[in-house]
Amino acid sequence: MPRTQPIKAARGVRDILPAAIPLWREAEQGAADVARRFGYQEIATPVIEQVELIQRVGEDTDAVAKELYRLEKRGSQDLALRPEATAGVVRAYFEGGLNQGPQPSRLYLIGPMFRHDKPQKGRYRQFSQFNVEVIGGASPGFDAEVIELAGSWLDEVGVRDVRLELNSIGDAKCRPAYLDRLKDYYRPLKSRLHADSQLRLERNPLRLLDSKVGQDQPFKSAAPKITDHLCADCAAHWALVRRLLDAAGIEYEHNPYLVRGLDYYTRTVFEFYPGGARGQQDALASGGRYDGLAEAEGWPSTPGVGFAGGLDRVIELMAVKGEPVGTRPAADVMVLPDGDLAVEAAEVARICRSVRSTAVDYEPKSLAAKMRSANKLGVKFVVLLSPADAAQRTARLRDMSSGEQTDLAWVELPTRLA
């Protein structure tokens, strides 16, 4: 027992152990396959970005205000670990000149994001996202396309029982008038709202609608719905998105309380939840249109729409329903030197590797123990090497399933193992 506590992983992060890797590969591969099938190209952006980029994009969100991992300043740049991907992808779109190619750019990204919030099930400080972004396209067809893509991904990886919630939150033309209506509605009720909600009333009234606090619930149903107050353009967009989803056979629920708290979000917003769940911490993927984002970053005004899918959460569901992935042995062949034959065993392994994955058991334990261990690993063949064998460059090959053994020269191993 060590005198001090051993060093553990940082709070809120976790390891993906070998046994879980196939599941992650499947989720990521499924994402990449579906994205490519829809004509999207992969992009990778840095996990560090300038704090300013991140802040411009989400000043009011917890993710930026309280949960940002800011790096110690080195030189003049103020950097942080990205809490989400869209800001960086939009930045890269302009910086990399993608805005000068054919429009729109269809992009996807898979990678880690970082938020310093309190860890719990399905929520980690480092988590992995599948992001899909259409930048430079304003048509409702793109909104429906990314929704369909998200749904296809979940379907592809076997997460079938999902619920899609959809809403439109208008744009700079119609939202201000709606927000005034909303404030007019809530002001007389202010004293009966939760303290946090009272603050939101003037600062970010849209957020009152997605409040999960019990005492706020009774007032929602009578609140004005933004979809009843869209301008003509937004209403047409909203109608076409729904028609496209209907035509695609995609089921959704109109949730008038589904919102985004940031100004640059416009029109379409959507979220995918697992069948039974209702809490927001269960969202598998969420996205929407962000026609104001490029401008917020200081680039030319450019429309965009996309979503972020949570790999960690999707994998959790895959693991529950998916049949256990057969643990493949790390190696097909194990070389068991019987005695002090490390050099010779390594050479034999090198020979075997030309045809099969091969490892060596260098431990100074009994041959029985080495056999036991080879058996547990599930190797198909064992190459036994005694000092006498080694001197003549011969070995004994044992087939672990049949128990058959043959003595042979090292040079014969590749043909016998192939």
Next chain:
RNA sequence: GUGGCUAUAGCUCAGUAGGCAGAGCACCAGAUUGUGGAUCUGGGUGUCGCGGGUUCAAGUCCCGCUAGCCACCCCA
């Protein structure tokens, strides 16, 4: 930021009215004159998370701290 539960061997955990610290698994060795799977036998020195308190006596009761998990808020 708030609350609940938990913390004992490498792992999973038991520990009964406070009275010498336990099991299973894993691992090693042997039975098998150096060849796996089954069986049997042997192999444990653990600051009982940390710090205080009560007591003749604390893994056990009380307080504080830390960590983990879960939930709230919020996010994927």
